[in-house]
Amino acid sequence: MLNDVERVLITEQEIAEKVKEIGEKITNDYQGEQLLIVTILKGSVVFAADLLRQIKIPVEIDFMCLSSYGCDSKSSGVVRIVKDLNQPIEGKNVLIIEDILDSGNTLSHLTKLLSTRNPKSVKIVTLLDKPERRTAPVEVTYKGFTIPDEFVVGYGLDYNEKYRNIPFVGVLKREVYE
Ligand code: IMP
Ligand code: MG
Numbered sequence: 001m002l003n004d005v006e007r008v009l010i011t012e013q014e015i016a017e018k019v020k021e022i023g024e025k026i027t028n029d030y031q032g033e034q035l036l037i038v039t040i041l042k043g044s045v046v047f048a049a050d051l052l053r054q055i056k057i058p059v060e061i062d063f064m065c066l067s068s069y070g071c072d073s074k075s076s077g078v079v080r081i082v083k084d085l086n087q088p089i090e091g092k093n094v095l096i097i098e099d100i101l102d103s104g105n106t107l108s109h110l111t112k113l114l115s116t117r118n119p120k121s122v123k124i125v126t127l128l129d130k131p132e133r134r135t136a137p138v139e140v141t142y143k144g145f146t147i148p149d150e151f152v153v154g155y156g157l158d159y160n161e162k163y164r165n166i167p168f169v170g171v172l173k174r175e176v177y178e
Pocket of ligand 2: 040042043044
């Protein structure tokens with residue numbers, strides 16, 4: 001598995017420090033508010049598991065699964081809901097946890113959709129951002145790392161459902177997917 005990784009882009013320690021920092025910001029910003037954390041399956045589960053434990057106010061959690069193949073959108077046109085939230089979000093502060101913001105297609109669709117359900121607010125936290133690839137505008141409140149336009153795996157991110165359990169973020173060797 002590790003042989004398929006060309007190089008480490010973000011180490012375990014760098015991720016842990018960033019996650020703690022983002023957790024502190026969220027804790028401060030939502031003080032005294034109700035917060036529903038929505039994790040997008042499957043890529044965001046590792047980030048969500050760590051981030052949740054750095055948020056020191058009471059939260060509720062729920063999950064959504066988007067798109068047609070498995071539970072990850074691969075930047076292609078239409079975003080379909082495979083698994084919706086288990087509860088109404090009317091009047092709630094919603095914070096969406098995403099692993100990586102690429103074209104922006106997934107999150108742009110999702111924020112529009114959730115906004116029609118009359119929440120108090122909808123904000124986004126993403127671990128990674130590839131701004132060079134953006135085609136749909138998305139407003140992100142909390143961002144971990146801005147990365148170059150390279151295909152990355154690990155810390156929840158996959159290629160063909162593999163590599164999610166690598167503890168760091170690494171660049172996949174081109175020969176693996178070409
Ligand atoms: P977007 O709709 O183009 O922003 O796509 C976001 C989704 O594409 C992410 O949630 C990932 O599932 C997937 N994705 C985009 N870039 C990468 C990458 O470098 N590695 C793994 N998955 C990626
Ligand atoms: Mg994903």
